[in-house]
Amino acid sequence: MYFTSLGLAVPDRSFAQAEVLQALESDATFATLTEKSRNLLRKVLSGKNGIQRRHLALEEVREAFDFRPDAMMARFRKHAPNLAAHAARKALENARLQPDQIDALFVATCTGYLCPGLSSYVAETLGLPVSASLLDLVGQGCGAALPALDQAAVQLQAGRARRVLVVCVEICSAASYLDDDPGVLISACLFGDGAAAAVLGSEPASAGPFIRWAGSARHSAPEHREHLRFDHRQGLLRNLLSAEVPSLSARHARTVFDRACATHGRNPAEVSGWIWHAGGREVLRALRREFHLTEKQTEPSASVLLRHGNMSSPSCLFALDHALRNGVPDGLWWLASFGAGFSSFGAFLEVRR
Numbered sequence: 001m002y003f004t005s006l007g008l009a010v011p012d013r014s015f016a017q018a019e020v021l022q023a024l025e026s027d028a029t030f031a032t033l034t035e036k037s038r039n040l041l042r043k044v045l046s047g048k049n050g051i052q053r054r055h056l057a058l059e060e061v062r063e064a065f066d067f068r069p070d071a072m073m074a075r076f077r078k079h080a081p082n083l084a085a086h087a088a089r090k091a092l093e094n095a096r097l098q099p100d101q102i103d104a105l106f107v108a109t110c111t112g113y114l115c116p117g118l119s120s121y122v123a124e125t126l127g128l129p130v131s132a133s134l135l136d137l138v139g140q141g142c143g144a145a146l147p148a149l150d151q152a153a154v155q156l157q158a159g160r161a162r163r164v165l166v167v168c169v170e171i172c173s174a175a176s177y178l179d180d181d182p183g184v185l186i187s188a189c190l191f192g193d194g195a196a197a198a199v200l201g202s203e204p205a206s207a208g209p210f211i212r213w214a215g216s217a218r219h220s221a222p223e224h225r226e227h228l229r230f231d232h233r234q235g236l237l238r239n240l241l242s243a244e245v246p247s248l249s250a251r252h253a254r255t256v257f258d259r260a261c262a263t264h265g266r267n268p269a270e271v272s273g274w275i276w277h278a279g280g281r282e283v284l285r286a287l288r289r290e291f292h293l294t295e296k297q298t299e300p301s302a303s304v305l306l307r308h309g310n311m312s313s314p315s316c317l318f319a320l321d322h323a324l325r326n327g328v329p330d331g332l333w334w335l336a337s338f339g340a341g342f343s344s345f346g347a348f349l350e351v352r353r
Contacts, residue, residue: 007090076112141340
């Protein structure tokens with residue numbers, strides 16, 4: 001399998017962390033929280049946590065404090081199909097392809113639910129062939145990009161498709177709210193909205209960088225499920241996020257990487273580019289410690305985190321796009337994501353530009 005192109009999309013409005021804090025402090029919701037919770041929000045939103053701004057599907061930041069279930073669902077229903085289609089159009093344009101040249105569409109999300117799924121809406125908006133295979137991956141969390149790409153590889157290798165479009169889209173602002181749980185509060189300070197799309201093919205692209213999918217691995221650790229998952233409370237998605245997430249992310253990322261090296265006959269010293277899901281500042285620090293990396297080596301992920309926050313499933317594709325544009329050396333790259341479950345994924349990419 002080969003990457004033909006990438007396409008990225010974010011909502012028009014972005015908000016500085018200080019702007020979010022100012023609006024929050026003037027909202028009635030803030031007064032309902034304990035003093036400890038209010039202090040935690042001030043610390044995270046005003047401190048150096050690796051995030052400067054986040055794009056949110058809002059006209060004004062105060063909309064983020066409307067936690068009525070119907071309002072939250074309406075936000076997802078309004079913005080997720082449009083943002084996904086926007087990223088997909090960019091990927092098609094960058095690939096110089098028409099919609100009727102796409103054989104399959106896979107769409108991943110975890111921040112809302114539609115039936116029929118998002119793939120139906122995106123396919124209709126793009127004008128994909130009515131015979132195209134459509135698949136929705138729901139509930140994979142932040143790690144969803146890699147399993148979606150894996151499924152594209154299966155389709156292409158089986159000869160069931162020549163070109164597959166994969167889209168990851170998250171409206172995290174439709175799945176974040178406030179209560180006195182520290183994990184819920186930190187989640188509300190970290191996550192942003194975005195979408196990323198990739199066109200995959202059974203042959204290399206005729207122009208642009210050569211990017212070959214060169215083998216993947218995965219690891220599931222259900223014994224750590226309670227550390228990172230969505231719960232439901234009063235009709236709302238509630239993100240459970242424990243303080244152990246950075247260390248767990250690094251530990252399971254190491255397991256997946258070692259497994260991939262053994263399975264595909266790779267030497268860790270071969271890797272010239274490290275492309276991680278930008279889970280958060282502490283996650284990146286834990287990954288650097290575990291893999292003995294420098295800040296420069298995790299710069300693609302840190303840059304995405306700085307400008308967009310944690311966008312969940314699209315984040316690692318944003319980091320891949322950044323790496324392709326900003327001087328990460330050609331060669332063997334490691335693309336990795338992790339998320340709910342606790343799940344961890346990774347794949348080798350052979351990159352030449």
